[in-house]
Amino acid sequence: MIASVADGLAHITHDTYVVVLNLPQIETQQSPYIFEGTAFQIWQLIDGTRTEAQIVDQLVETTGAEREVVARDTRDFLATLRGLGLIEELNA
Amino acid sequence: MVRSELQLLAQDAVPLAHALSEHVARGLGTRALAIKGPSATHHALREARLSADADIWVEPSGFELFIAALEDRGWHGRVGTEVSRELTEHSVTLIHGEWPCDIDVHREFPGLLAPAVTVFEELWAGRVYLQQACVDIAVPGLAGAILIAALHAIRTPAQSPRHASEFRQLTARCEFLTPLQREDLAELAAKVNALDTARPFLDSLGIRLPGPTPYGVSPALDEWRARIAADGSRAAKRWIVVARRPLRQRPAAIWRVLWPPEQDLRQDNPIIPSGRIALNWARTRRLLHVARQVPATARGRLAARRGVSRSSIADQPK
Numbered sequence: 001m002i003a004s005v006a007d008g009l010a011h012i013t014h015d016t017y018v019v020v021l022n023l024p025q026i027e028t029q030q031s032p033y034i035f036e037g038t039a040f041q042i043w044q045l046i047d048g049t050r051t052e053a054q055i056v057d058q059l060v061e062t063t064g065a066e067r068e069v070v071a072r073d074t075r076d077f078l079a080t081l082r083g084l085g086l087i088e089e090l091n092a
Numbered sequence: 093m094v095r096s097e098l099q100l101l102a103q104d105a106v107p108l109a110h111a112l113s114e115h116v117a118r119g120l121g122t123r124a125l126a127i128k129g130p131s132a133t134h135h136a137l138r139e140a141r142l143s144a145d146a147d148i149w150v151e152p153s154g155f156e157l158f159i160a161a162l163e164d165r166g167w168h169g170r171v172g173t174e175v176s177r178e179l180t181e182h183s184v185t186l187i188h189g190e191w192p193c194d195i196d197v198h199r200e201f202p203g204l205l206a207p208a209v210t211v212f213e214e215l216w217a218g219r220v221y222l223q224q225a226c227v228d229i230a231v232p233g234l235a236g237a238i239l240i241a242a243l244h245a246i247r248t249p250a251q252s253p254r255h256a257s258e259f260r261q262l263t264a265r266c267e268f269l270t271p272l273q274r275e276d277l278a279e280l281a282a283k284v285n286a287l288d289t290a291r292p293f294l295d296s297l298g299i300r301l302p303g304p305t306p307y308g309v310s311p312a313l314d315e316w317r318a319r320i321a322a323d324g325s326r327a328a329k330r331w332i333v334v335a336r337r338p339l340r341q342r343p344a345a346i347w348r349v350l351w352p353p354e355q356d357l358r359q360d361n362p363i364i365p366s367g368r369i370a371l372n373w374a375r376t377r378r379l380l381h382v383a384r385q386v387p388a389t390a391r392g393r394l395a396a397r398r399g400v401s402r403s404s405i406a407d408q409p410k
Binding site for chain 1 (some may be wrong): 097098104107108111112115116152164165190191224226227238
C-alpha cells in the first residue's frame with residue numbers, strides 16, 4: 001500500500017518542520033500538528049508514490065540508522081497519522 | 093512522535109487561520125474575503141511582515157453563522173468593555189486557547205460607508221485568489237486592497253511610525269498605477285461610498301473628486317471626520333460613543349468616560365493593582381489623559397462640522 005497525504009489539509013513546510021491542520025476533521029482536531037525530527041523526515045516521504053517499506057529504505061539510506069528502529073518508528077508514525085485521518089492508503 | 097517540542101508560532105498560525113476561515117466559510121456556503129495582511133502583501137502594497145491576526149470579511153448574511161461555526165471549533169470572543177465593543181462594532185475578535193493569533197471577523201470596514209451588502213459585493217466582484225497554507229483564499233482585487241489599506245492607515249494615528257511608513261509605501265506604490273487602475277480605484281471608492289473618507293489619499297494621487305459632502309448628511313461620515321482629525325485620540329473615540337446616545341443619556345455616558353466603573357477600568361488596564369487607592373489613582377490618570385486630549389477632540393469635532401476629511405498621516409512629508 002502506498003501512503004498519501006489526505007486531501008484538504010492545510011500545511012506549511014519549513015526546512016526542519018511542517019505544520020499541518022486537519023481541515024476535514026477540524027471539529028475534533030482544532031489545533032495544528034507540528035512534525036519535526038524523524039516525524040518530519042517520514043512526512044516528507046509520504047508523497048503518494050512510496051510504500052511503507054520504501055519509506056523505510058529511504059530513511060535507512062539517508063540517516064544510516066538501524067533498519068529495525070526506523071521500521072518501528074515509521075510503522076508507529078504512519079499508524080498515528082492514519083488514525084488522525086492525515087494520510088490515506090492508495091493501492092500500489 | 094506526534095507531540096512536538098515546538099510551539100505553534102504566529103508565522104504559521106496566521107496563514108493557517110486564513111485557511112481555516114476559508115474552509116469554515118466554504119462549509120457554510122458563505123463567502124469570505126481575507127483582507128489586509130496577505131492581500132496587501134500580494135498586491136505589493138506593503139513589505140511582507142508578520143501579521144498578528146487573520147482579518148476575514150464575511151458576507152453580511154453569513155456573519156453570525158460564521159461566528160457560531162468558529163465557536164463550535166473552539167474559538168470565542170475576547171472579553172471587552174461596552175465602550176470598546178461599540179468602538180469596534182465593525183468586527184468581532186475571536187481567540188483560541190491553543191492558537192497564538194486572533195481571527196478578526198469583519199461585518200464591515202471602517203470608512204467604507206455604503207451599506208455592508210453593497211460594499212461586500214463590490215469587493216467580491218474584484219476578488220483574486222492566493223494560497224495560504226496550501227489553501228486557496230479569496231482576497232480583494234487591487235483597487236479594493238488599496239482602498240482598505242489607505243483607510244486603515246488614515247484611521248490610525250500618525251504617531252505610529254510603522255503606519256506612517258506603510259502609508260508612504262502605499263502612496264509610492266500607487267504612483268505607478270495606470271490610468272485605468274486609477275479609474276477603477278475612483279470608481280470603486282464611489283460605489284462603496286469612500287470618496288470622502290479616503291479623500292486625503294485619493295487627493296494625494298491626483299484623482300479628481302467631486303466636492304466634499306457637507307456636515308450633517310451622513311452621521312457615519314461626521315464620526316469618521318471627527319475621529320480622523322483628532323488623530324484617533326481615545327477621548328475623541330469615546331466622545332463618538334457618547335454622541336450616539338440620546339441627549340438624556342449623555343450625562344451618564346460622559347460620567348462613565350470620565351470616571352469609569354471598576355470593571356471597565358480593570359478590563360482596559362489589567363495591571364492596575366487591587367485596592368481602592370490604586371483604582372482611584374488609575375481613574376485620576378484617566379481623567380488627566382482625557383483632559384489632555386480635549387484639544388484634539390475639539391479639533392476633530394470642528395473638522396467634522398466644516399466637512400473636512402483631514403488626516404495627519406497623509407499630511408506627513410513623503
